[in-house]
Amino acid sequence: MTDQPPASKPEGATKTAVRTIKVPEDRDGQRLDNFLLGQLKGAPRSLVYKLVRSGQVRINGGRAKADRKLLSGDEVRIPPVSLSDPEDKAPPPSGFLQRLEAAIVFEDARLLVLNKPTGVASHGGSGISHGAIETLRALRPQMNLELVHRLDRDTSGLLIVAKKRSALTELQALMREEGGTGIRKRYLTLLVGRMPDGTMSVDAPLHVGLRQGGERHVQVNAIGKPSLSHFKVLERRGGHSYCEVRIETGRTHQIRVHAQHIGHPVAGDDKYGDEAVNKRLREQVGLKRLFLHAASLEFALDGGKAPYVLNAPLADDLAAALDRLA
Numbered sequence: 001m002t003d004q005p006p007a008s009k010p011e012g013a014t015k016t017a018v019r020t021i022k023v024p025e026d027r028d029g030q031r032l033d034n035f036l037l038g039q040l041k042g043a044p045r046s047l048v049y050k051l052v053r054s055g056q057v058r059i060n061g062g063r064a065k066a067d068r069k070l071l072s073g074d075e076v077r078i079p080p081v082s083l084s085d086p087e088d089k090a091p092p093p094s095g096f097l098q099r100l101e102a103a104i105v106f107e108d109a110r111l112l113v114l115n116k117p118t119g120v121a122s123h124g125g126s127g128i129s130h131g132a133i134e135t136l137r138a139l140r141p142q143m144n145l146e147l148v149h150r151l152d153r154d155t156s157g158l159l160i161v162a163k164k165r166s167a168l169t170e171l172q173a174l175m176r177e178e179g180g181t182g183i184r185k186r187y188l189t190l191l192v193g194r195m196p197d198g199t200m201s202v203d204a205p206l207h208v209g210l211r212q213g214g215e216r217h218v219q220v221n222a223i224g225k226p227s228l229s230h231f232k233v234l235e236r237r238g239g240h241s242y243c244e245v246r247i248e249t250g251r252t253h254q255i256r257v258h259a260q261h262i263g264h265p266v267a268g269d270d271k272y273g274d275e276a277v278n279k280r281l282r283e284q285v286g287l288k289r290l291f292l293h294a295a296s297l298e299f300a301l302d303g304g305k306a307p308y309v310l311n312a313p314l315a316d317d318l319a320a321a322l323d324r325l326a
Helices: 032-039 045-053 094-102 132-139 165-175 254-261 275-285 316-325
Strands: 013-015 019-022 075-078 082-084 104-107 111-116 156-162 184-191 199-203 206-210 216-220 228-237 240-247 292-301 306-311
Touching: 032 045, 032 075, 094 104, 094 132, 104 306, 111 132, 132 156, 156 165, 156 306, 165 292, 184 228, 184 254, 184 316, 206 254, 216 254, 228 254, 240 254, 275 316
Parallel strands: 156 292
Antiparallel strands: 013 082, 019 075, 104 111, 111 156, 184 240, 184 292, 199 228, 206 216, 228 240, 292 306
């Protein structure tokens, strides 16, 4: 059996050589997938996961999972890959750049905080060329910006980006603290139907599955990860419940699936919601999207010495829909 000729690389692509990189001290504790994305500039996230799953990426000679936390001094083997020349990639449209520049609600030497508009992905991939992080990097080309966490594409609100590795590491440690005490997260949402008065806590494990085509679908399942949300009714509007939500864990689609689980799905949710109610709200009050907004974040850096209280007002389209429900 003869060897196949090597596949020709796409025009404008660069073939990298196999490399073994020693993890520097300032990357201690970073996830493998995020480390690889930093090393393979321009590589789609899907390619990085494929390389890891196939065993082509090795840590100290052994296979590893994408969420493996690296240690300073680890040796990471990175296989040869074909990457598009970053200069060949079209920059984000100027209008989109201006839109995200205007959405920055806080910035200091360590952090940049965005009031992310609905419809904007946290990062590119799966056919999305320019997510929030790629666009912010285009706005701040001299900075080494890293996402601290993510928001669903359809969710609006606060998205934290770290400018310094030390801030990223400390914030990620705060996010892992038991009971959500490290970072207090507050969301605003409209739930379908009349929720009971007071606060309802939902303690239900969540499992992420994949549907045909690779779409993520989350459901309450005993084999899932522990997940805890607290829903508090603020107002009754048009037979529905305007609520504050505080979460102690940050699972994929957590609020949306927990709301569905208690029989009061998030208004405008086309994945886990009530199709008939969504249609009615769209026609009657102009609610054309998911009513979920990351409204505030509270935490402290420097071991508690530097407090941050961040707020993002309810998006205009959600406020208008709420007013029409009164």
